[in-house]
Amino acid sequence: MVSTIADFARYGQMLLNGGTLDGRTYLAPKTFAAMTSDHIGPGTGVARNIYYYPGDGFGYGYGFGIRSNPGVNMPTPPGSPGEIKWDSASGVYIVVDRAEDCFSCDAELALGADSCHHGGQEDHL
Secondary structure (H helix, E strand, O other): OOOOHHHHHHHHHHHHOOOEEOOEEOOOHHHHHHHOOOOOOOOOOOOOOOOOOOOOOEEEOOOOEEEOOOOOOOOOOOOOOOOEEEEOOOOEEEEEEOOOOEEEEEEOOOOOHHHHEEOOEEOOO
């Protein structure tokens, strides 16, 4: 993903607002509802085992993990039913909890092997 954390935070705010930002609608209410509904709940045949993504207590919508229940892990992880999340292999993570009126976005910078070399000296991170 190529972006800034500020732009990613605006995306989080738009999701928290239900698809609108700064008075402009980016996702129609029906579209937002479809994207943030669990489409692999009970009866779909999707196995919920240790390899299940997006994790215990979550179903999956169109592009987001959807918290459908607290899960069975103890202690139960924080979050509300309906919370949405997305995390990528590139180190970008967002969670939006509309019931708590909050969101969090994180971005990790993965340094390549050559990025630690400066003028013949090696930095140890």
